Amino acid sequence: xxxxxxxxxxxxxxxxxxxxxxxxxxxxxxxxxxxxxxxxxxxxxxxxxxxxxxxxxxxxxxxxxxxxxxxxxxxxxxxxxxxxxxxxxxxxxxxxxxxxxxxxxxxxxxxxxxxxxxxxxxxxxxxxxxxxxxxxxxxxxxxxxxxxxxxxxxxxxxxxxxxxxxxxxxxxxxxxxxxxxxxxxxxxxxxxxxxxxxxxxxxxxxxxxxxxxxxxxxxxxxxxxxxxxxxxxxxxxxxxxxxxxxxxxxxxxxxxxxxxxxxxxxxxxxxxxxxxxxxxxxxxxxxxxxxxxxxxxxxxxxxxxxxxxxxxxxxxxxxxxxxxxxxxxxxxxxxxxxxxxxxxxxxxxxxxxxxxxxxxxxxxxxxxxxxxxxxxxxxxxxxxxxxxxxxxxxxxxxxxxxxxxxxxxxxxxxxxxxxxxxxxxxxxxxxxxxxxxxxxxxxxxxxxxxxxxxxxxxxxxxxxxxxxxxxxxxxxxxxxxxxxxxxxxxxxxxxxxxxxxxxxxxxxxxxxxxxxxxxxxxxxxxxxxxxxxxxxxxxxxxxxxxxxxxxxxxxxxxxxxxxxxxxxxxxxxxxxxxxxxxxxxxxxxxxxxxxxxx
Amino acid sequence: xxxxxxxxxxxxxxxxxxxxxxxxxxxxxxxxxxxxxxxxxxxxxxxxxxxxxxxxxxxxxxxxxxxxxxxxxxxxxxxxxxxxxxxxxxxxxxxxxxxxxxxxxxxxxxxxxxxxxxxxxxxxxxxxxxxxxxxxxxxxxxxxxxxxxxxxxxxxxxxxxxxxxxxxxxxxxxxxxxxxxxxxxxxxxxxxxxxxxxxxxxxxxxxxxxxxxxxxxxxxxxxxxxxxxxxxxxxxxxxxxxxxxxxxxxxxxxxxxxxxxxxxxxxxxxxxxxxxxxxxxxxxxxxxxxxxxxxxxxxxxxxxxxxxxxxxxxxxxxxxxxxxxxxxxxxxxxxxxxxxxxxxxxxxxxxxxxxxxxxxxxxxxxxxxxxxxxxxxx
Ligand SMILES: Nc1nc2c(ncn2[C@@H]2O[C@H](COP(=O)(O)OP(=O)(O)OP(=O)(O)O)[C@@H](O)[C@H]2O)c(=O)[nH]1
Ligand code: SF4
Ligand SMILES: [Mg+2]
Numbered sequence: 001x002x003x004x005x006x007x008x009x010x011x012x013x014x015x016x017x018x019x020x021x022x023x024x025x026x027x028x029x030x031x032x033x034x035x036x037x038x039x040x041x042x043x044x045x046x047x048x049x050x051x052x053x054x055x056x057x058x059x060x061x062x063x064x065x066x067x068x069x070x071x072x073x074x075x076x077x078x079x080x081x082x083x084x085x086x087x088x089x090x091x092x093x094x095x096x097x098x099x100x101x102x103x104x105x106x107x108x109x110x111x112x113x114x115x116x117x118x119x120x121x122x123x124x125x126x127x128x129x130x131x132x133x134x135x136x137x138x139x140x141x142x143x144x145x146x147x148x149x150x151x152x153x154x155x156x157x158x159x160x161x162x163x164x165x166x167x168x169x170x171x172x173x174x175x176x177x178x179x180x181x182x183x184x185x186x187x188x189x190x191x192x193x194x195x196x197x198x199x200x201x202x203x204x205x206x207x208x209x210x211x212x213x214x215x216x217x218x219x220x221x222x223x224x225x226x227x228x229x230x231x232x233x234x235x236x237x238x239x240x241x242x243x244x245x246x247x248x249x250x251x252x253x254x255x256x257x258x259x260x261x262x263x264x265x266x267x268x269x270x271x272x273x274x275x276x277x278x279x280x281x282x283x284x285x286x287x288x289x290x291x292x293x294x295x296x297x298x299x300x301x302x303x304x305x306x307x308x309x310x311x312x313x314x315x316x317x318x319x320x321x322x323x324x325x326x327x328x329x330x331x332x333x334x335x336x337x338x339x340x341x342x343x344x345x346x347x348x349x350x351x352x353x354x355x356x357x358x359x360x361x362x363x364x365x366x367x368x369x370x371x372x373x374x375x376x377x378x379x380x381x382x383x384x385x386x387x388x389x390x391x392x393x394x395x396x397x398x399x400x401x402x403x404x405x406x407x408x409x410x411x412x413x414x415x416x417x418x419x420x421x422x423x424x425x426x427x428x429x430x431x432x433x434x435x436x437x438x439x440x441x442x443x444x445x446x447x448x449x450x451x452x453x454x455x456x457x458x459x460x461x462x463x464x465x466x467x468x469x470x471x472x473x474x475x476x477x478x479x480x481x482x483x484x485x486x487x488x489x490x491x492x493x494x495x496x497x498x499x500x501x502x503x504x505x506x507x508x509x510x511x512x513x514x515x516x517x518x519x520x521x522x523x524x525x526x527x528x529x530x531x532x533x534x535x536x537x538x539x540x541x542x543x544x545x546x547x548x549x550x551x552x553x554x555x556x557x558x559x560x561x562x563x564x565x566x567x568x569x570x571x572x573x574x575x576x577x578x579x580x581x582x583x584x585x586x587x588x589x590x591x592x593x594x595x596x597x598x
Numbered sequence: 599x600x601x602x603x604x605x606x607x608x609x610x611x612x613x614x615x616x617x618x619x620x621x622x623x624x625x626x627x628x629x630x631x632x633x634x635x636x637x638x639x640x641x642x643x644x645x646x647x648x649x650x651x652x653x654x655x656x657x658x659x660x661x662x663x664x665x666x667x668x669x670x671x672x673x674x675x676x677x678x679x680x681x682x683x684x685x686x687x688x689x690x691x692x693x694x695x696x697x698x699x700x701x702x703x704x705x706x707x708x709x710x711x712x713x714x715x716x717x718x719x720x721x722x723x724x725x726x727x728x729x730x731x732x733x734x735x736x737x738x739x740x741x742x743x744x745x746x747x748x749x750x751x752x753x754x755x756x757x758x759x760x761x762x763x764x765x766x767x768x769x770x771x772x773x774x775x776x777x778x779x780x781x782x783x784x785x786x787x788x789x790x791x792x793x794x795x796x797x798x799x800x801x802x803x804x805x806x807x808x809x810x811x812x813x814x815x816x817x818x819x820x821x822x823x824x825x826x827x828x829x830x831x832x833x834x835x836x837x838x839x840x841x842x843x844x845x846x847x848x849x850x851x852x853x854x855x856x857x858x859x860x861x862x863x864x865x866x867x868x869x870x871x872x873x874x875x876x877x878x879x880x881x882x883x884x885x886x887x888x889x890x891x892x893x894x895x896x897x898x899x900x901x902x903x904x905x906x907x908x909x910x911x912x913x914x915x916x917x918x919x920x921x922x923x924x925x926x927x928x929x930x931x932x933x934x935x936x937x938x939x940x941x942x943x944x945x946x947x948x949x950x951x952x953x954x955x956x957x958x959x960x961x962x963x964x965x966x967x968x969x970x971x972x973x974x975x976x
Contacts, residue, residue, distance in 0.1 A: 548817030551968040553789040553838050557607055557853045558867040564909055570973040
């Protein structure tokens with residue numbers, strides 16, 4: 001195909017502003033899906049995506065689009081909006097020449113709009129602002145357009161007004177894409193350089209690489225070299241997502257598609273690697289990507305009645321599909337053998353845990369997530385620690401450092417006071433304020449990461465009447481007065497419950513935690529003493545009285561089935577417990593640390 | 599040749615007024631519903647008797663309150679049931695009654711039909727507690743009803759009592775137990791008050807209009823019953839039941855041994871040929887189904903042998919005698935001490951269970967915490 005007729009672009013936006021719905025409309029207009037096949041957010045094809053109504057994984061699709069009598073090839077990538085999956089956006093942008101920046105006309109520019117727009121600018125992409133949801137009565141399309149110009153410095157000249165729901169404005173949008181987004185550069189005759197911008201595991205085909213050919217031509221049957229890994233493969237299948245996988249013979253410079261080459265495991269490909277011809281390799285690889293950073297860590301232990309082997313197999317199986325989490329064996333004194341896992345964020349952690357249970361049928365006990373701390377030992381060595389349990393003896397520690405983030409919050413101006421208060425509670429440091437309009441501001445703060453990890457977003461939502469949005473990135477480490485807070489059950493410290501926190505918060509934290517823990521742990525036959533301690537100093541204590549009676553009074557002929565089922569449920573509930581000493585601790589208790597502070 | 603059915607339960611779904619804690623299927627008594635119900639019960643019975651031999655040696659008519667039925671209809675029902683008694687056996691034939699529903703005419707009808715055991719819902723002898731439980735009778739009426747039964751020749755009596763009632767003290771519980779014993783029943787059932795889902799009592803608690811009795815007091819009351827009744831010659835034989843030795847309720851023992859029985863009537867369950875079934879819990883629907891010649895069943899459950907064995911273990915653990923190892927091994931081909939080895943080890947260590955040559959049973963502490971133990975057996 002004539003390269004001037006190709007357009008490669010991503011659809012980016014704040015969460016829920018309508019990217020996937022816009023993709024639906026483009027697919028529909030191209031005729032790639034029939035009316036019958038059409039369902040909302042057709043590219044969100046994972047069960048979890050459909051259930052949660054969000055995009056988790058970027059999807060690429062190729063369509064033939066008619067515009068003013070000519071046929072164009074659109075390669076579009078629908079991206080996720082959630083902050084955990086920023087790296088997916090970054091990867092997608094590197095494979096594109098342009099981007100549609102979608103903004104919800106009822107919401108205006110939001111925190112992830114800013115973050116994603118900057119990412120597109122950073123990749124030198126041409127951007128078309130798309131103001132969406134203009135069908136809604138509360139839409140303020142002109143205001144949104146002004147904000148884009150004002151806040152992001154993106155010219156509103158080519159702004160498009162659409163309703164992805166009703167289809168209004170889609171024809172004009174297509175025309176704008178043809179007119180304002182550049183066709184791909186690159187030379188089909190040059191040595192092959194194709195960027196692997198994503199990969200996916202398929203039970204039948206093995207690894208499927210999503211590729212964007214930058215230079216040269218990729219052919220079926222070609223012997224290729226992955227330049228980073230220095231491994232060669234034979235291309236057994238090439239094709240395009242239309243949106244079903246549709247094989248083709250070749251992908252030329254400027255085109256996007258997939259490659260299958262009997263690659264067994266996701267671990268064998270690095271996303272960002274360059275594919276070149278094994279016999280006539282390109283002189284240099286493409287720039288590639290930074291590997292995604294694991295922001296939070298937690299441990300998974302097999303729940304009572306599950307085996308360690310089953311957990312290991314399940315993690316291995318999941319990692320075939322999701323190369324963005326890490327796992328390494330870990331041993332807890334209280335919980336036995338398990339895995340330390342690293343995630344892109346809390347949502348990602350939730351998703352992995354849910355998939356373990358749903359797709360692999362393994363229930364796990366999960367510890368509270370932690371960020372990575374830096375420990376400088378007295379002898380000068382630097383260590384990274386992802387959980388309080390791994391901290392070396394305090395006597396050996398010279399300095400503890402915590403990760404810092406820069407956060408941008410967009411909020412109605414009348415909530416500034418509330419936000420300042422919240423920031424103070426969370427040890428935040430104010431950086432600057434920019435007015436998006438007289439009513440809305442963009443605030444920049446620095447926070448210790450651990451202060452915003454759990455409930456910050458919910459808090460922000462509640463103090464801004466739901467209008468506030470946030471985005472953040474890690475900017476470095478800072479020495480801080482951190483302590484290890486130990487939790488003791490019947491006098492015995494439980495490593496999986498200990499946590500690292502700022503000294504000024506330890507006492508309050510410990511007290512609140514014990515109160516919550518007391519509610520989570522059922523009464524036992526004996527009294528249970530709960531204590532919080534820093535070193536050898538007990539800073540809080542609670543106790544759980546023993547229970548006396550748990551017996552079903554009546555069980556006659558008509559009750560047998562129901563009573564049996566109740567007991568079976570009680571037994572199931574026990575499965576989600578871990579026995580520490582002789583105390584049964586429910587899975588939830590390990591996560592209790594997370595719950596809101598106040 | 600199918601083996602004869604030996605046990606029968608019949609559910610009469612009427613009460614004069616409905617008690618707030620009760621979750622049995624029952625509706626307020628309506629005279630126009632009586633004849634159709636009795637017709638349907640008899641039709642259901644006939645259908646069974648056409649299909650297989652019935653030779654009952656335990657019969658139990660419960661509810662609801664069977665003695666709300668007018669004497670003639672009551673007699674029509676009981677006489678029909680009595681026809682299927684085993685002539686060669688020492689039959690136990692129980693009818694449930696509430697104080698003040700049992701008139702001399704009804705008592706005479708019971709006696710004429712061969713009923714020999716009456717289970718009376720006394721619940722408490724304290725007016726305040728009876729009110730909390732929505733029971734409309736006065737304490738004295740229990741003694742009157744007992745006297746009336748004895749006069750009619752119904753000498754085997756059981757009294758139901760409830761502890762753990764909001765506001766009940768250990769003293770008032772002791773008074774009720776003493777008042778019950780003064781009437782010299784051969785059998786007593788003492789139930790800890792249970793907040794069943796969907797009952798008015800539970801709604802009142804959830805709305806904060808009623809404060810449940812604390813756990814410690816209830817445990818003390820339970821233990822007091824074990825001691826006081828044993829001292830009075832009626833030792834505990836099941837988690838909630840006490841009797842003079844040899845006077846245990848044979849019908850109920852069948853449930854706890856997970857033995858077959860036939861169930862008739864709306865909401866009644868039965869257990870025949872390894873199938874546990876349950877009839878629809880709606881009188882009109884039940885009558886209509888039976889009339890139309892169809893089935894009134896709404897649930898059926900067949901368990902794989904191992905799960906059935908586990909269910910039996912759970913039920914037999916309710917008995918003070920516990921699981922009889924030899925009998926269990928004969929029925930299910932496995933010694934319970936092996937089948938439940940982990941659970942047994944755990945709970946014997948905690949002092950909740952004991953095992954010897956003959957059986958596996960709860961200890962006294964274990965009886966207070968029975969659910970914890972049983973959850974590891976199901
Ligand atoms: N009224 C109206 N609703 C829309 C429009 N576009 C999208 N929506 C709705 O907005 C919600 C979010 O749409 P999605 O397409 O899933 O948004 P998204 O940007 O892909 O969301 P993430 O992938 O989770 O970031 C859905 O309920 C859509 O039906 C529109 O033009 N008008
Ligand atoms: S009398 Fe018995 S069956 Fe009737 S409502 Fe009261 S407790 Fe339930
Ligand atoms: Mg989406």
